[in-house]
Amino acid sequence: MSIKTDNPVGPLRHLMALTVILVLPLSILASEHAEAQNGGAGQGVGQAQCRFLDHWVQMESRGDHMAANGQSTAIGRWQMTQAAFADVGLVRQVSAVTNDHYGGREWSNVEFLDNPFGIRNLEDLRNNPAAQDYYGRLYHQAQWREAQRQGLVRDFVGQTVDVNGRRVAINESALLTCMGYLGAGDCGRMLRGQPMTNPGHAAHALWRMSVASACDGSDVAGQNTPVDAEANIAATADAQYCDPKVLERLEQTATVQVNAITALAGHPQVGYRTAEGASPLQAQGVDLARLLPDFDLATYFRDPRGPNGGITGQGVGPRINLPHGGFSTAGFRTLSCLDALLGGINIIFAPPSLPNILGILESYVCRQIEQLYARAVTPVNQSFFRDFGVGGIYVPFGAGVYTGGPPGVRINSGNVMTWSRNPIMFGNFDMFGRTNMSQNPVPESSRGIFAR
Amino acid sequence: MVKFASKAHFGALLVGTMVRVFLTFTSLSQFSTALAQQSQETWRPVELREPSAQERRIVEQVYGAFLRSAPDTRIEVARLDVNNDRVAELVVRMTHPRLCGANGCHTAILQAVVGRGGQSWEPVMERRSRVIETGAAPQGRPASLRIRVNGREIWEARPNGVYVAIASSFGERVNLRANASQPVLREVARMVGEDLNRRVRPEEVARNTFAGIVDLGPAGRFWIAQTSAMGVCGQVGCPALIMTADEQPKPIGRFGALEGSIHVGLWANGEPLIAAGSPEGVTLYAISNGRLVIRETTFASEVTPSP
Numbered sequence: 001m002s003i004k005t006d007n008p009v010g011p012l013r014h015l016m017a018l019t020v021i022l023v024l025p026l027s028i029l030a031s032e033h034a035e036a037q038n039g040g041a042g043q044g045v046g047q048a049q050c051r052f053l054d055h056w057v058q059m060e061s062r063g064d065h066m067a068a069n070g071q072s073t074a075i076g077r078w079q080m081t082q083a084a085f086a087d088v089g090l091v092r093q094v095s096a097v098t099n100d101h102y103g104g105r106e107w108s109n110v111e112f113l114d115n116p117f118g119i120r121n122l123e124d125l126r127n128n129p130a131a132q133d134y135y136g137r138l139y140h141q142a143q144w145r146e147a148q149r150q151g152l153v154r155d156f157v158g159q160t161v162d163v164n165g166r167r168v169a170i171n172e173s174a175l176l177t178c179m180g181y182l183g184a185g186d187c188g189r190m191l192r193g194q195p196m197t198n199p200g201h202a203a204h205a206l207w208r209m210s211v212a213s214a215c216d217g218s219d220v221a222g223q224n225t226p227v228d229a230e231a232n233i234a235a236t237a238d239a240q241y242c243d244p245k246v247l248e249r250l251e252q253t254a255t256v257q258v259n260a261i262t263a264l265a266g267h268p269q270v271g272y273r274t275a276e277g278a279s280p281l282q283a284q285g286v287d288l289a290r291l292l293p294d295f296d297l298a299t300y301f302r303d304p305r306g307p308n309g310g311i312t313g314q315g316v317g318p319r320i321n322l323p324h325g326g327f328s329t330a331g332f333r334t335l336s337c338l339d340a341l342l343g344g345i346n347i348i349f350a351p352p353s354l355p356n357i358l359g360i361l362e363s364y365v366c367r368q369i370e371q372l373y374a375r376a377v378t379p380v381n382q383s384f385f386r387d388f389g390v391g392g393i394y395v396p397f398g399a400g401v402y403t404g405g406p407p408g409v410r411i412n413s414g415n416v417m418t419w420s421r422n423p424i425m426f427g428n429f430d431m432f433g434r435t436n437m438s439q440n441p442v443p444e445s446s447r448g449i450f451a452r
Numbered sequence: 453m454v455k456f457a458s459k460a461h462f463g464a465l466l467v468g469t470m471v472r473v474f475l476t477f478t479s480l481s482q483f484s485t486a487l488a489q490q491s492q493e494t495w496r497p498v499e500l501r502e503p504s505a506q507e508r509r510i511v512e513q514v515y516g517a518f519l520r521s522a523p524d525t526r527i528e529v530a531r532l533d534v535n536n537d538r539v540a541e542l543v544v545r546m547t548h549p550r551l552c553g554a555n556g557c558h559t560a561i562l563q564a565v566v567g568r569g570g571q572s573w574e575p576v577m578e579r580r581s582r583v584i585e586t587g588a589a590p591q592g593r594p595a596s597l598r599i600r601v602n603g604r605e606i607w608e609a610r611p612n613g614v615y616v617a618i619a620s621s622f623g624e625r626v627n628l629r630a631n632a633s634q635p636v637l638r639e640v641a642r643m644v645g646e647d648l649n650r651r652v653r654p655e656e657v658a659r660n661t662f663a664g665i666v667d668l669g670p671a672g673r674f675w676i677a678q679t680s681a682m683g684v685c686g687q688v689g690c691p692a693l694i695m696t697a698d699e700q701p702k703p704i705g706r707f708g709a710l711e712g713s714i715h716v717g718l719w720a721n722g723e724p725l726i727a728a729g730s731p732e733g734v735t736l737y738a739i740s741n742g743r744l745v746i747r748e749t750t751f752a753s754e755v756t757p758s759p
Contacts, residue, residue: 071616072710072731074687083680083690083711086660093680096628096662097711099620146683150649183686185647186708197708198728198735200751201688 050215052173053137056180059211065129068104073097075104075126078136082110088138090115090125140220143179144172150184156191158225163190166206166235169227172217174209181205203236210236495585495600498543500528507531510573511544514562522548532586534561534576535596535613542573543584554720555602556582563613577607577615579750605734605750617750619709619729622736623717626676628662635701636663640677643693643706647684657681665697666716668724671739673697674704676714676726688730689713694744705744707737719747 061067214229596609606621637654645652663677695701713729733750
């Protein structure tokens, strides 16, 4: 199929259209993210919008004081175990725990000690959220003091630790989570890079710490050190259950996005053109019909809601599913596996803050993609004003195009995307029309747009 | 020809061997009793078959990266509504040298998930298996079926649908009791001291330490002591110490487990194992050259990578 040119668009509109393409997915995400932020975990440096204690309760039980874990003695809003209640002086274990004591059924193996709430048995405790809050706060305060005594606060708060190649910035909230999840021993060992009792817990501990690092720990620690929670989450998300799929999806969507934007930027109808009217791609002799075989400009910019499908720049054509199909919806839909991923830990409930976590991660990756866009388009901007001779070598996209595929996206490396300096590649073709993709193949699903 | 220094030496060896055989037999009996109890439940094998084109696409969606790197992977599937929501999940087994081991080959239950971008499939359980069976969920648990892997290990679904292995399916629970002996408490205090980075006296851990002796057949008899003293526990569990069952116990390793979730059993080759439950699943230990070593976990994490 050839490119339809019966719907010319002026240069100004080209720029506006391109802007819409660039901005729309980001604005959609931004609004989604802003919505997700309401009442939830904060993001970024210095923007903590949650308190550690609230966050812990929400993560553990959604605030349900009757919650009980069927596979341990954890109960209540804070999911404190018998051991934790013993630590804070509410109970004394007189015999060992068995699975009869799981699930909040009965605690015949403990004695309840005198307490200001008059709690005499498990039922009393489960029915008393105020007491749970009191002992929950006490428990985390005790853990903070232990962290101080061990020097963990001094050595690690405000620092970035590298655990198995995952770099996580530690603040008070993250450290409290580490202590609460792993216990004093393995928390200290993990942070100090010493062998853990069970190294299998490290990945999830880091993930939980990262999520918690978005919160303000001053409600326990009396101080709060802002860290980049989004970077923390992104650095540890790959350790999770659905890591391969998430990364693969990130690669695919990023590839689609960046390639599409780059291609459109060079398209004679919607992208930059030389004074002679040739697009950078045409200047390179690229066969646009082959590059964008199904591209229909009218469809692409038609607003399906408008009269006669007028060109508004708001509509997104189905054939190039750039903003909606590519990134803002399908792209990170697989992050719903975060639900499963978070369910893989000791919480037995789907965490209520999931949208917020998604928002944080989306926002982080979104910003990285935005940078990719900028890098993809900046050379075009520069070349637009560059004088070049007819027939000369024109290198419009010096930075190349993200080509996806392993090693591809590594969101924990600091360099979010692997940016190829190779010639631009569009699906199966590089910008010179060559089809050798063996060096750095685009994921199968990413080829659809340009290689149908 | 083996020569013995004396008849007494020979006699001692003979008695020692008989004792070990007896202990092994006893251990096996205990574990086989547990297995027999399991087998009284009704377990139905999941019959795997060749996938349809649509089912293959689902598997490719989830494991595309691996399958592209190993296109000769054999895929078998079954449809099964494990969570009683009238939507069949997809059980898939992938056979490839990189995905198979002594436990069998990579097996997963994939569940359709409807998200913001439409439907996709996510694994709710992943484990290597030779045989996979289903059984009814126990009362008071989520309505999802239980899954039994290789005739032994049982996985139960959490309310969110994710399956976790149950430590009790790997053997018998270790009975721990209060009033541990002073030598045991001394070692436990040393372990807690390491965790807290300070000197800890046995009296400080006495009240919150529970211990018991386990007979691990050919590997010997051992103390297992677990403590919840002084804030050393986390949500993943409390530290436990395994020591020789001598008058002066010598630690051979430590591990962490949820309280009440330490079990002993046997590997398929008859070697004793220790199963320690945590919220993420079960960690399986063996005793090798007199030391406790992690052999395997059921965690879906870096310890047990998925394709």
